[in-house]
Each structure stands twice: as structure tokens, then as C-alpha cells.
Amino acid sequence: MGAERVARVLVSDDGPVLLEGPVDIDLPDGRRVRSDRPVTALCVCRRSARYPLCDTSHRGRPAARTAGPADATPEPEEKP
Numbered sequence: 001m002g003a004e005r006v007a008r009v010l011v012s013d014d015g016p017v018l019l020e021g022p023v024d025i026d027l028p029d030g031r032r033v034r035s036d037r038p039v040t041a042l043c044v045c046r047r048s049a050r051y052p053l054c055d056t057s058h059r060g061r062p063a064a065r066t067a068g069p070a071d072a073t074p075e076p077e078e079k080p
Contacts, residue, residue: 016054
């Protein structure tokens with residue numbers, strides 16, 4: 001048996017998903033996109049003109065904020 005190839009995927013909070021090695025990307029419409037680059041940036045914000053590949057279009061617009069602990073509405077204090 002040959003050596004098993006293990007793919008590496010890096011997911012970041014504010015950018016594309018990075019895929020290591022040449023990859024084939026199957027799209028919902030049945031098309032397949034091939035990237036032979038050592039690292040491929042996969043767009044997850046859908047702003048890229050080269051979708052599904054990232055062209056850094058996400059950098060031009062602010063990211064959508066998600067609610068976190070600092071955004072929570074404080075509970076009213078109980079009165080004795």
C-alpha cells in the first residue's frame with residue numbers, strides 16, 4: 001500500500017479557509033475547480049470575483065459581527 005495523504009485545512013476567524021496541497025473543489029452546480037497551488041485560499045464570504053477561490057475581496061468590507069458576551073444585554077439588578 002502507498003502512503004496515505006492527509007489533507008490539512010486551516011480555518012481562520014476573519015478570512016478564507018486555507019487548504020494545503022493541490023485540491024479539487026466540487027461545486028453545488030456540478031462543476032469541479034482544480035488548484036495546483038501548494039496552498040489554496042477557499043472563499044467563505046462569497047464576495048470573491050473568483051469564487052470559490054478567495055481574491056481577498058473580504059478585506060474591503062467590515063466583517064459581520066456576531067453577538068458575544070460583551071454584546072449581551074445585562075440582566076436587571078434585583079431590588080432588596
